Structures are given as C-alpha cells and as structure tokens.
Amino acid sequence: MRAWHFSETAYPYLPPADSYPSIRVSLPNRIYDPEKGAALYDRYLDEWLIAEDEGVEIMLNEHHQTATCVDPAAPLMLAALARLSKKARLLILGNPIANRRQPVRVAEEMAMIDVLSHGRLEAGFVRGVPYEILPANSNPVRMNERHWEALDLIVKTWTTHDGPFSHEGRFFHHRAINIWPRPIQQPHPPVWVSTTSPGGAAPVGARGFIQATFLTGFDATRKVFDGYRKGWREAGRGQDVPIDRLAYAALIYVGETEARAKAGAEKLLWYVTSNKVPPHFANPPGYVSVATNVQMLRGADNPLSAFGKRAGMTVESAVETGIMFAGTPDQVLAQINKHYDHVGGYGQLLIMGQAGFLEHDDTVHGIKMFAREVYPRLKALYPDTAISGFPQRAGNAA
Amino acid sequence: MSRETFCLKTTTIKIAGIDLEVFEAGEGAPLLWLHSGQGFNLKDEFVPLFAAHxxxxxxSHPGFGRSGLPDWLDSMDDIAHVHLELLAALGVDSFDLVGCSIGGWIAAEIATKIPERVRRLAMIGPVGIKVGPTDKLDLPDIFAMPQEEANKLLRHDPERMKLDPRTMSEDEVTIMVRNRETLALLTWEPWMHNPKLKHRLHRVNMPALFVRGASDGFVSAEYLAAYAKLLPKARTLTIDEAGHAPHLEQPAVLAEAVLEFLERAP
Structure with a gap:
C-alpha cells in the first residue's frame, strides 16, 4: 500500500456562501488576496514536504477559476516540488487533456518534470470535472474522444526517439513531433487516469494504466474497479490485475484522540460542503450521456456529483458512506479495512488531508498521525504484490 | 387547407452516410424550412399554415430529432452540405429558404453556396455572425445561466412556452436532451457564429426578410439589423409579443408575414 498526501491548495477566505451563486467559474477574483495566497502557497508546499519527510508520497491536481483549488497550472507547482522535494514520488492527477489544446505541450511539460525530479513523476490525466469546461472554453461534447486521442498521443510522444513523427488525428494535428527532453523513466513515467464510472474505467484497464477514483464510497468504487478489471482482462493483459493499478481517494484525518480527530475531520468536510455550484456549470450539455440526462430530467440524482445531496453531511455520515476515514489510528485502520475488503482492494491511497480551514498545525498532526500510526500497519496488511479483486489481507487472505 | 387535411409525410433519407429524418407536407413551390436548436415538432401550429401554400x-439537422450524427460532423457548414445533398436527392432546384435561429445560420451558409437557386430567404431570429465588440458576446451565453433565465431571454411568455419533461414521453425528452447536446457541439466555439460567414454574405443577393420577435432577448434588434445589412436586398421585420421563436409564439402572424414576403417580394 502506498499513500499520497493530496492538497487542493484551497483559498478559504471567502464571503458568506449565500452571497455568491457559485464558488467556481464565476466567483470574482477580487475576493482573492494575492498576499494571502502567497502565504498559502508557502504553507501548502511546506505540508507536502512534511508529508515527504514522513514517508508519504506527494499528489496535487489542477482546477481553474475556483477558490477550492488555486492550482490552475499544476505542472508549475509540480516543477517547484520537483526541486523542493528529494525522494517522494510526484503525482499530478491530473492534466485535464480534453481541455488542453496541445497534447504535445503536455508531454513536454511532463517529460521536463520527470527529468527535473530525476525520474519521480507519476503522470495523471483526467477528463476534468464539468465546471472546467467554461474556464477552458472547451466543448463539452466528445470530451472522452479528445481525452483518449490526447493521452495515446502523449504516450507515443514520450516513447518515440528516432526523430519527428506526425499525427493527423480527429482532434489534434502535428506534423513534426520530437520532444526534448524525453522522460527519464522508461519506457515512460507511470500513467494514472481518474474516472468515476465502470465504463470510464474499462479503457484505463485495457491500457494497464493506474485507475484512481475519488470519493465514490463503497458500491460505486467496487463497480469502477470491476470495470477496470474487465477492461484489463478483455485487452488480454491476463487474469490477475495487480493491486497497485487501483487507487482510491478519500478525505482522511487521523487524530491522537477521538476529539481531535473529529475536530480535524469536520474541517476537512469543507472540501465537500463548500462546493457550491449551480446546475448550468455542473452539467453542461454533452458532459454526461443523453440517457443519463433523461433520467435526471425525470427525477434521478446527478450521478456525476460526488457532492450531490451532501450539504448536510457530517463526519459520521461521510465515514458511513466511505468517502471519509476519520478517527484514532485504530478507528481509521478499521474503516480502511472495511472499505478495502468491500471494493476488492487497492494499492494506492490518495489522502485528501487538507481542506478549507484545517490550519497548518492540525494538517501536520493529521499527516504525522497517519504516517506513523496507520501507514506502517497498512503496508504490513496490504503488500504491493497482491492481486486485486478479493480480500487480500496478509495473514488473513482468502 | 385545414389542419386536418394537410398531408404530412415522414421519411428517412440516407445522405452522406447519415440517416436523415425528413418531414414533407403540402404541395406547391418547395420551401426548405430549417429548424432552430430546439428541433422540429410536427405538431407546431405554423406547419399547416405553410403547408397550405x-x-x-x-x-431534422444531423444530431437533432431522429437524424443521425456522424463523428466527422461538427459545424453548421457541414450541415449546409448535407442539406444541399438532400435537395439533390429530392430533385429540388429552385426553392424558398426559411431558417429559425441556428436554422437561419445554416440557411445563410447554404445561400452563400448557391445564391442563384434560393428564390427568397426568410431568416427568423438568425444567428451565425459576429458583428459587435471583441469583449462582449453578440449573443448571450445561454449555457452559462440558469435555465429559467435562458427561458426569459428566449420567450415572450416563458410560462406559456415552458416545457415540462415530466409530462413528456421518454422519446420526447431524449430528443430534447440530444438536441441540446448537438446544439452545444455546433455552437460552442466560436460562440454561435462562423467568422467567415459575414464575409460571404454579399453574394446572397435574393430578396431576404430578417424577422425577430420584439421580446427576443437573444438576438437583439441591432444584431438583426447588422446581419440584414450584409445582404444586398434584405429588410427587417419585428413581430410583437414574441421572443426568439415567433413561429411558435405568434405562428399566424409570422406565417402571414413570411408567406406574404415569399409571394410578393420584388
């Protein structure tokens, strides 16, 4: 089991939520104080480096025009981390390539970071949440098709070393691709893709990339992982899907005492409860299928929304639904065990360990408590050599 | 011809590999009607009014109604080519052309290609060009606002024109959702226009009528006037108590005005 400290580098100093219609896309940036923002960047970078000192890997992501994640050019932050950190793996999850006009430029950025970090890059790619569409002026229709054409081109760009090649695809056109530098890691840095649906996970499995899913709880996570394994097997990659191909992201806070854990976990819920986004940003036409939209118009919930109906969420309900693991080390371990067994296991745990007003000291407390009291036990229980798909706890294996 | 007696025929015609849904009604000189982003509903009141003459x-444009949408198709210009092929398949040479909203955009694309075959052109709340300043959308971004606000811009009487998915059949809702998706595909960038189109419109030299509803909050009077000005022989008309779709909110008034123009325009 490998664990990652994930911070969205949020800017939490906002006016009351009822004074604006959306925390994303349209919230005026006059609210953002660059001086406070600079201090926040310093602090969030420090927290990543503390996680590294504690033996935890580093993860970041990219969003645009939002207070929830002030990291609109994640490769820049990653470049800083490549120089500031020394040993941690560096996961960007991810590059929103359906919204980037030049996949080759993304391949260059990632190759450069791999070299800068002496081969520590883990390159993630995401389709992007729906509220990224408008900031990128990106067409919400045919995003999946663009995503896969871009990703396949990026991998080819990394792995072609004999001078220029051309690409005349459906969405992207290049006459002479020959990037400098090329990545250190061979044949290319590990590739991650995040999806939250079984159908989305199948092509990830077919390519053998690492599949991450965010806040999908118990049943939905199991379906996503099943979808991945189906894609893996149907592509002829063999029956056994290694555990390290699967990742789960949860809100995680470990406290020395139950009271401290609860207080930290409550602040972490900001990540979910602050995400105020109106439907016209949350569901642009074409982002989900016609059939899904028809069901929604006829009364079903938005299946996309990891945040839907979570306004009144409590720590207890978040833990209950498997999107949060919070408590003392023993409690958190038990929660992870339960989730792990239910979904068929995963080798990567992405820890949303900072959000909103979780201050520096409390964030560091959570990182250290996890790294020292939970992580070693997870590593002992869940070896990286395991096969996914059924309970695999060491000494208790099926 | 009364509403009851006009004959409406629905066929599927293979055009450029696309199964195109085509409605035909009435007899006489051919009139190609190009629907808006909302799609075509054969129950609409304007249909028999035109089919009578x-x-x-x-x-149904590719991706709308029950028409197919091929992978390669992503622009109004593509659709103009499909409809040109349709006209050939139907044996139509000279014809009158009416387009509503994005249908007006497609009509303009068609008219720039074969101006000599378009007898008269009527544009109802047309989009497709950009004439205003760089830092202001000519056409408001209806996808970036709550649906109720968009409805207010698009309708004179939003309450009366409201569609309730819960009272529609699953088929109807599916078509509505798919129409909206295709509309986004075609209009997202550049927003609701083809930058080339306005430089081609001087060739569209048949008599043209540009119509808008007085309450249209989407296509402004200034936009319509600027659009009409790009054609050598265009004039404008405003229809009261109608928004972006006067053919739906004032079908009788609209039909009378357009038919009058098609019959009598010099």
Whole structure:
C-alpha cells in the first residue's frame, strides 16, 4: 500500500456562501488576496514536504477559476516540488487533456518534470470535472474522444526517439513531433487516469494504466474497479490485475484522540460542503450521456456529483458512506479495512488531508498521525504484490 | 387547407452516410424550412399554415430529432452540405429558404453556396455572425445561466412556452436532451457564429426578410439589423409579443408575414 498526501491548495477566505451563486467559474477574483495566497502557497508546499519527510508520497491536481483549488497550472507547482522535494514520488492527477489544446505541450511539460525530479513523476490525466469546461472554453461534447486521442498521443510522444513523427488525428494535428527532453523513466513515467464510472474505467484497464477514483464510497468504487478489471482482462493483459493499478481517494484525518480527530475531520468536510455550484456549470450539455440526462430530467440524482445531496453531511455520515476515514489510528485502520475488503482492494491511497480551514498545525498532526500510526500497519496488511479483486489481507487472505 | 387535411409525410433519407429524418407536407413551390436548436415538432401550429401554400420540406439537422450524427460532423457548414445533398436527392432546384435561429445560420451558409437557386430567404431570429465588440458576446451565453433565465431571454411568455419533461414521453425528452447536446457541439466555439460567414454574405443577393420577435432577448434588434445589412436586398421585420421563436409564439402572424414576403417580394 502506498499513500499520497493530496492538497487542493484551497483559498478559504471567502464571503458568506449565500452571497455568491457559485464558488467556481464565476466567483470574482477580487475576493482573492494575492498576499494571502502567497502565504498559502508557502504553507501548502511546506505540508507536502512534511508529508515527504514522513514517508508519504506527494499528489496535487489542477482546477481553474475556483477558490477550492488555486492550482490552475499544476505542472508549475509540480516543477517547484520537483526541486523542493528529494525522494517522494510526484503525482499530478491530473492534466485535464480534453481541455488542453496541445497534447504535445503536455508531454513536454511532463517529460521536463520527470527529468527535473530525476525520474519521480507519476503522470495523471483526467477528463476534468464539468465546471472546467467554461474556464477552458472547451466543448463539452466528445470530451472522452479528445481525452483518449490526447493521452495515446502523449504516450507515443514520450516513447518515440528516432526523430519527428506526425499525427493527423480527429482532434489534434502535428506534423513534426520530437520532444526534448524525453522522460527519464522508461519506457515512460507511470500513467494514472481518474474516472468515476465502470465504463470510464474499462479503457484505463485495457491500457494497464493506474485507475484512481475519488470519493465514490463503497458500491460505486467496487463497480469502477470491476470495470477496470474487465477492461484489463478483455485487452488480454491476463487474469490477475495487480493491486497497485487501483487507487482510491478519500478525505482522511487521523487524530491522537477521538476529539481531535473529529475536530480535524469536520474541517476537512469543507472540501465537500463548500462546493457550491449551480446546475448550468455542473452539467453542461454533452458532459454526461443523453440517457443519463433523461433520467435526471425525470427525477434521478446527478450521478456525476460526488457532492450531490451532501450539504448536510457530517463526519459520521461521510465515514458511513466511505468517502471519509476519520478517527484514532485504530478507528481509521478499521474503516480502511472495511472499505478495502468491500471494493476488492487497492494499492494506492490518495489522502485528501487538507481542506478549507484545517490550519497548518492540525494538517501536520493529521499527516504525522497517519504516517506513523496507520501507514506502517497498512503496508504490513496490504503488500504491493497482491492481486486485486478479493480480500487480500496478509495473514488473513482468502 | 385545414389542419386536418394537410398531408404530412415522414421519411428517412440516407445522405452522406447519415440517416436523415425528413418531414414533407403540402404541395406547391418547395420551401426548405430549417429548424432552430430546439428541433422540429410536427405538431407546431405554423406547419399547416405553410403547408397550405407550399411543399414544405423540413429535415431534422444531423444530431437533432431522429437524424443521425456522424463523428466527422461538427459545424453548421457541414450541415449546409448535407442539406444541399438532400435537395439533390429530392430533385429540388429552385426553392424558398426559411431558417429559425441556428436554422437561419445554416440557411445563410447554404445561400452563400448557391445564391442563384434560393428564390427568397426568410431568416427568423438568425444567428451565425459576429458583428459587435471583441469583449462582449453578440449573443448571450445561454449555457452559462440558469435555465429559467435562458427561458426569459428566449420567450415572450416563458410560462406559456415552458416545457415540462415530466409530462413528456421518454422519446420526447431524449430528443430534447440530444438536441441540446448537438446544439452545444455546433455552437460552442466560436460562440454561435462562423467568422467567415459575414464575409460571404454579399453574394446572397435574393430578396431576404430578417424577422425577430420584439421580446427576443437573444438576438437583439441591432444584431438583426447588422446581419440584414450584409445582404444586398434584405429588410427587417419585428413581430410583437414574441421572443426568439415567433413561429411558435405568434405562428399566424409570422406565417402571414413570411408567406406574404415569399409571394410578393420584388
């Protein structure tokens, strides 16, 4: 089991939520104080480096025009981390390539970071949440098709070393691709893709990339992982899907005492409860299928929304639904065990360990408590050599 | 011809590999009607009014109604080529052309290609060009606002024109959702226009009528006037108590005005 400290580098100093219609896309940036923002960047970078000192890997992501994640050019932050950190793996999850006009430029950025970090890059790619569409002026229709054409081109760009090649695809056109530098890691840095649906996970499995899913709880996570394994097997990659191909992201806070854990976990819920986004940003036409939209118009919930109906969420309900693991080390371990067994296991745990007003000291407390009291036990229980798909706890294996 | 007696025929015609849904009604000189982003509903009141005088031909654009949408198609210009092929398949040479909203955009694309075959052109709340300043959308971004606000811009009487998915059949809702998706595909960038189109419109030299509803909050009077000005022989008309779709909110008034123009325009 490998664990990652994930911070969205949020800017939490906002006016009351009822004074604006959306925390994303349209919230005026006059609210953002660059001086406070600079201090926040310093602090969030420090927290990543503390996680590294504690033996935890580093993860970041990219969003645009939002207070929830002030990291609109994640490769820049990653470049800083490549120089500031020394040993941690560096996961960007991810590059929103359906919204980037030049996949080759993304391949260059990632190759450069791999070299800068002496081969520590883990390159993630995401389709992007729906509220990224408008900031990128990106067409919400045919995003999946663009995503896969871009990703396949990026991998080819990394792995072609004999001078220029051309690409005349459906969405992207290049006459002479020959990037400098090329990545250190061979044949290319590990590739991650995040999806939250079984159908989305199948092509990830077919390519053998690492599949991450965010806040999908118990049943939905199991379906996503099943979808991945189906894609893996149907592509002829063999029956056994290694555990390290699967990742789960949860809100995680470990406290020395139950009271401290609860207080930290409550602040972490900001990540979910602050995400105020109106439907016209949350569901642009074409982002989900016609059939899904028809069901929604006829009364079903938005299946996309990891945040839907979570306004009144409590720590207890978040833990209950498997999107949060919070408590003392023993409690958190038990929660992870339960989730792990239910979904068929995963080798990567992405820890949303900072959000909103979780201050520096409390964030560091959570990182250290996890790294020292939970992580070693997870590593002992869940070896990286395991096969996914059924309970695999060491000494208790099926 | 009364509403009851006009004959409406629905066919599927293979055009450029696309199964195109085509409605035909009435007899007489051919009139190609190009629907808006909302799609075509054969129950709409304007249909018999036109079919009483003309051979009304209404294709569902690719990706709308029950027409297919091929992978390669992503622009109004593509659709213009599809409809040109449809006209050939139907044996239509000279014809009148009416387009609503994005249908007006497609009509303009068609008219720039074969101006000599378009007898008269009527544009109802047309989009497709950009004439205003760089830092202001000519056409408001209806996808970036709550649906109720968009409805207010698009309708004179939003309450009366409201569609309730819960009272519609699953088929109807599916078509509505798919129409909206295709609309986004075609209009997202550049927003609701083809930058080339306005430089081609001087060739569209048949008599043209540009119509808008007085309450249209989407296509402004200034936009309509600027659009009409790009054609050598265009004039404008405003219809009261109608928004972006006067053919739906004032079908009788609209039909009378357009038919009058098609019959009598010099």
């Amino acid at each position: 003309r051979r009304l031909i209404v294709p």
